[in-house]
Every structure is written in structure tokens, then in C-alpha cells.
Amino acid sequence: MSTTTTRGVARPASAKASPARPRRGLRGSSTFNFWLFTSPFLIGLTVFVYVPIGWSLWLSFFEARFTVTPSKFVGFDNYWQMLQDSKFTGSLVTFTVFAAFIVPATWALSLGLALLVNRLRFMKAFFRSVFFLPTACSYVAAALVWKMSMFSGVRFGLMNTILGWFGVENIAWLANPDPPWYWLVIVTLRLWLQAGFYMILFLAALQNIPPELYEAAAIDGAKPGWQTFRHITLPQLRATSTAVILLLVIAAYQAFDEFFNLLAKTTWGRPPLVELYYTALGESQDYGEGSAGAVILTLLILIVTLVQGKFLGFGRGDDK
Amino acid sequence: MTATVPPVAPVDRPRRVKRGSVIGNTGLYVSIGVAALLFLVPFYLIVRNALSTDPEITGENWKFFPANPQWGNFTELFHDTTVDFGRSLFNSAVVAVLITVGTLLVCSLAGYGLARIPYKHANKIFYMVLGTLMVPPAVTFVPSFVLVSSLGWVDSYRGLVIPVLFSGFACFLFRQYFLGFPRELEEAARVDGLGYWGAYWRIVVPNSLNFFAAIATITFISGWNAFLWPLVIGQDPSAWTVQIALSSYMTNQVVNFHLIFMATAISILPLVFVFLFLQRWLVQGVAQTGIKG
Numbered sequence A: 001m002s003t004t005t006t007r008g009v010a011r012p013a014s015a016k017a018s019p020a021r022p023r024r025g026l027r028g029s030s031t032f033n034f035w036l037f038t039s040p041f042l043i044g045l046t047v048f049v050y051v052p053i054g055w056s057l058w059l060s061f062f063e064a065r066f067t068v069t070p071s072k073f074v075g076f077d078n079y080w081q082m083l084q085d086s087k088f089t090g091s092l093v094t095f096t097v098f099a100a101f102i103v104p105a106t107w108a109l110s111l112g113l114a115l116l117v118n119r120l121r122f123m124k125a126f127f128r129s130v131f132f133l134p135t136a137c138s139y140v141a142a143a144l145v146w147k148m149s150m151f152s153g154v155r156f157g158l159m160n161t162i163l164g165w166f167g168v169e170n171i172a173w174l175a176n177p178d179p180p181w182y183w184l185v186i187v188t189l190r191l192w193l194q195a196g197f198y199m200i201l202f203l204a205a206l207q208n209i210p211p212e213l214y215e216a217a218a219i220d221g222a223k224p225g226w227q228t229f230r231h232i233t234l235p236q237l238r239a240t241s242t243a244v245i246l247l248l249v250i251a252a253y254q255a256f257d258e259f260f261n262l263l264a265k266t267t268w269g270r271p272p273l274v275e276l277y278y279t280a281l282g283e284s285q286d287y288g289e290g291s292a293g294a295v296i297l298t299l300l301i302l303i304v305t306l307v308q309g310k311f312l313g314f315g316r317g318d319d320k
Numbered sequence B: 001m002t003a004t005v006p007p008v009a010p011v012d013r014p015r016r017v018k019r020g021s022v023i024g025n026t027g028l029y030v031s032i033g034v035a036a037l038l039f040l041v042p043f044y045l046i047v048r049n050a051l052s053t054d055p056e057i058t059g060e061n062w063k064f065f066p067a068n069p070q071w072g073n074f075t076e077l078f079h080d081t082t083v084d085f086g087r088s089l090f091n092s093a094v095v096a097v098l099i100t101v102g103t104l105l106v107c108s109l110a111g112y113g114l115a116r117i118p119y120k121h122a123n124k125i126f127y128m129v130l131g132t133l134m135v136p137p138a139v140t141f142v143p144s145f146v147l148v149s150s151l152g153w154v155d156s157y158r159g160l161v162i163p164v165l166f167s168g169f170a171c172f173l174f175r176q177y178f179l180g181f182p183r184e185l186e187e188a189a190r191v192d193g194l195g196y197w198g199a200y201w202r203i204v205v206p207n208s209l210n211f212f213a214a215i216a217t218i219t220f221i222s223g224w225n226a227f228l229w230p231l232v233i234g235q236d237p238s239a240w241t242v243q244i245a246l247s248s249y250m251t252n253q254v255v256n257f258h259l260i261f262m263a264t265a266i267s268i269l270p271l272v273f274v275f276l277f278l279q280r281w282l283v284q285g286v287a288q289t290g291i292k293g
Helices: A030-059 A077-084 A086-119 A124-136 A139-150 A158-165 A182-207 A211-219 A226-236 A238-253 A257-262 A272-281 A287-312 B022-050 B054-058 B072-079 B085-116 B122-133 B137-150 B157-165 B168-179 B183-191 B196-204 B206-225 B228-233 B242-251 B257-292
Strands: none
Touching: A030 A287, A030 B085, A030 B122, A030 B137, A030 B157, A030 B168, A030 B196, A077 A086, A077 A287, A086 A124, A086 A182, A086 A238, A086 A272, A086 B022, A124 A182, A124 B022, A124 B257, A139 A158, A139 A182, A139 A257, A139 B022, A139 B242, A139 B257, A182 A238, A182 A257, A182 B022, A182 B257, A211 A226, A226 A238, A238 A287, A257 A272, A257 B242, A272 A287, A272 B137, A272 B228, A287 B137, B022 B257, B054 B257, B072 B085, B072 B257, B085 B122, B085 B157, B085 B168, B085 B196, B085 B206, B085 B242, B085 B257, B122 B168, B137 B157, B137 B228, B157 B228, B168 B206, B183 B196, B196 B206, B206 B257, B228 B242, B242 B257
């Protein structure tokens, strides 16, 4: 680390105004100050983010059961094992099914709520709060309510009670994969919990649409309703929509809490992270395969992010 | 402007709705009211069950609300010996507060350093921070656990808190924020003879409290609600957080519905307070964190 005092002089020309005078001594050196401010974070980042990632990469090439200091190098064996493991590939299918439901559903619901709330003239803050409130709930608490009260498979569950009024037999929502009612439980839970969050993002974007656009459209004879929505609102929300969809896909990919709690002790409906949890921290404690799985998942999410960014034109669009 | 507006594709122009369109307005308020009621159903279930007796919950006919709200369920929960819920509440409070304070401190300092202190390798270091955003944090729980367990931090506050603090995302947000902080204020501080450190604490932080509050609110909520990392680290019940305690209720042999839902209600209560009193910062925080993605 440099202890000279000259660094303060060598500041980039882009800095608007030069400081009064370069300060003398260690305290005034910008190099010293840079490290003073950033080193706690950088040391932590190295130790708790970079070291685990590196260690994990290393472990993924070794046979590492019940140990994190293995000696038997196995090359890409762990990777082939994971890729051939029907449980692991099945978990990717589970994620795909989940994303296919939850991403469009949340997008549509949060956009719909934002449009409704945005039109309100009275009690706007109240309704916004109501839809936003579930964000405060943890996935665990929501899973508990869904599993033990709303979608409880027994007679006194709320859904079964309501269905009972219409003479429908009790449905075992979670305990039976055929028909796969558990998807309804899981998707409604996440929909309820996260829709308000994305509604806030859409609301902010809606307020940024210049009203002149609507006035111009009205002059041009566009009918209010579907026409203005289709040709003005939706294109204006393009950047937000893209960001929301990306966030939703990444969040779905990392889904763990509700699957783990709703479907504890079942063999169906396991998304990637749940599968990884059981591989690495379950009975076999296979850190080698677990690490290989983590590397594969990380690469996949990178690819999905990049492809989606390209496909949906991330960064393009309606910046004013 | 005569037909009722379908809920899916409504007109989104508040000021364009004509005074006379009573039908459109009624339709709007009816549809949003129904949606709001549906959103509140889970909260209703929590409160109803938390204040009922087990026979009322499991009875033949649906009871909309207990005849005599059982406030005694509250004290019964804390005397229940199967799960030490009081302990888990305490753990959660300590952990969430430490995570919030630690994240704000460490990440804001780094964000300021990266944004404002000239250093020739600052860009390279910033890319090193950005790189961690590419790796979803949940996916790295296996290697992180490997590291933390070899440090002997399993079942400890250290293990629950410290690995979570170094959020590249929070650092990034602070950097972006400080890039937009008015330079004139800092330069005035410099003229007054304050160094970077003094200017930061006396001028920059006091003028950024809104932003700090927004990040603090978001961090506290995610710390309180976190599940996967506490599940991995908290193997002994004495190190359980509230979320792990709730999760354990779902797999226990004995099911006391009224206690379980009282516990759920209590676990949500702190965050409901955050919502009621800090919503301004929360909304701001969501807008800040969501926009970047």
C-alpha cells in the first residue's frame, strides 16, 4: 500500500473541481482512504464469497463424501454423475414447469393490480398497502398457512370446506402427486407473496409515462381501454416488464423455502435447490456432487440470464 | 366510457375518467375490493386460528371467528416445551439487527470508497464486486456451509450473521447512490479541514439517512425472513431462528393448531409494524432494489 501523499494530486481529470489542496500525511492520502473504506468489505467478500466459490470448484473434481478436504481426484466424474442423475435432471424439469406457471401469472397479476391501483382516486395508498402487505410474510409462514389451513387435505381446510359446500369430495392437495394439485398450492402461495412487490415496480413505471402521450393518442382517435393499453401503456412499460420477467425467472430458479416446507418428505416436486440440499447436506453428505451441482446451476442461470437479456432486448427500449 | 371496465385491461388514465362515469368507477372499486379481500384471506386465517381452540379449528362446521378469542394461547405458546419459541424469537431479533447494522456499515463504506475516492485500481475492484452478482447467492450455500463449518461457526450467531454481510448487491446500490451525491457538500467539508473519513461521517451519512433507511428496511426484512441459510447453520434447536421453528411445526408429530398459528402471528408481527411505520422507506427500497434487477 502506498503511503506517499502524491496520490491526491493524481486524480482523474473528470473530477469536476479540484480540492482545496492535497492534504499532507497518511490521513489525506486517497489510496490510504480508499483501502480504509473498502477493505472490510473486500476482505469479507474474498473470504465469504470468493473462497467458497473457489473451494467448491475444487471440491467438484474430487470424491468428497463426509469430508471437505478430499484427496481422490476424479476429474469430471461428479459432473457426469449429476447430469445422469434422474433426480437432478428431474429437478430442472420441476423448475421449468414452475417457471412456466409462476412467471406469466405474476407478471399479469402484478401489472393488473398496478393498473387498477393507478386509476384509483380515493384510498389509493390503502389498496397499495393491502397488495404489498404479503411481501412482509416469510415463505415459511405462508407455507404453514397454505399447508395447515388453506389447502389442508383434511375436511376442515378452507378450500376443502368451500368445495364441500358444493358437494365436492375432500382433495389431498399435497399428499398425492396424481393429479398434481400441489402445483396449485405452490403457485398460489408465491403469487400471493410476490405480486405486491412487482406491482410497486409497475406502479413506479406507470407514473413515469408522460401524460402527453395519452393526450396525443386521444387526439389521434385512439379509444381508451384496450387500444391505448396495447399501443401506449404496454410499450412504455417494456423496460420494466423485461426487468420484472428476469427477476421472476431468477427468483423461481432459487425457490426453496415453500417447496421444502410444503413438500417435506415427499419425492415429487423438488426444484434444483431442494435437490442440491439433500445431495450435499442429506444423509450422503456428498460435497463433491453437491459442488458439481452448484456449478452446473450457476452456469445455467448465467446462460438463462444472458440469453433472456439478448432475447428480450435488455437495456433497449423506452429510456427517456 | 359507458361499459364497466374489465379488470384485466382497464383504462389506465386516472385523470381521463370523466366525472359522469359512475359505473366505470363502481366497477373499478368492486373489482379491486374483491382482489383486496382475497389478498387478506391468509392473514384472516392466521388471526382466526391463533385465537381459536383446537376443537374450534378442526370442528365439523367452519367457524368464521372464535366465539371467545383465546388470548391465553399467547402465554401458552411461551410455556410450550416442545419448541422453545421465545428463544427462536430472540435469535431472530439479534440476527436480523446484526445483519442490518453490519450490512449498512460495511457495504456503505465500500460503496462510498468505490464511488468517490480516486484510486487507480478502483475500476478493477468494482468489477470484482460486480462479478459476485452473477452468481445467485442461494446457489452458493453448499460451499459457504463447507467454509463456515470448517471455521467451527455452525450453530452460532457468527455463522448466521457474518457470511451474509458482504452483499455485492448492497455495495453496488450504495455506490450508485453515492455517485449521485452532491460533491459541493463534501468539498465544503474538505475546506473545513475534514478528511475523507470525517466528511463521510459528519456530512455524507447525515445527509443520506433516507437512503440508509430504505436499505435498512429491506435488509431487516430479508434477514428476519431468511430460511435456507439459518436452516443450514442452525442445526441445534438453541440456534434456531423463528423461521426454522415455524418450519419444525410442520413436521412435528404433535400438532397443536392454536399454538402453531399463534407462533405464526407473532413471527409476522414485527414486519407488520415495519410496514405500518416504515412503508415510505420500504417502497423506496423496493423501487431502488427492483430497478436494477
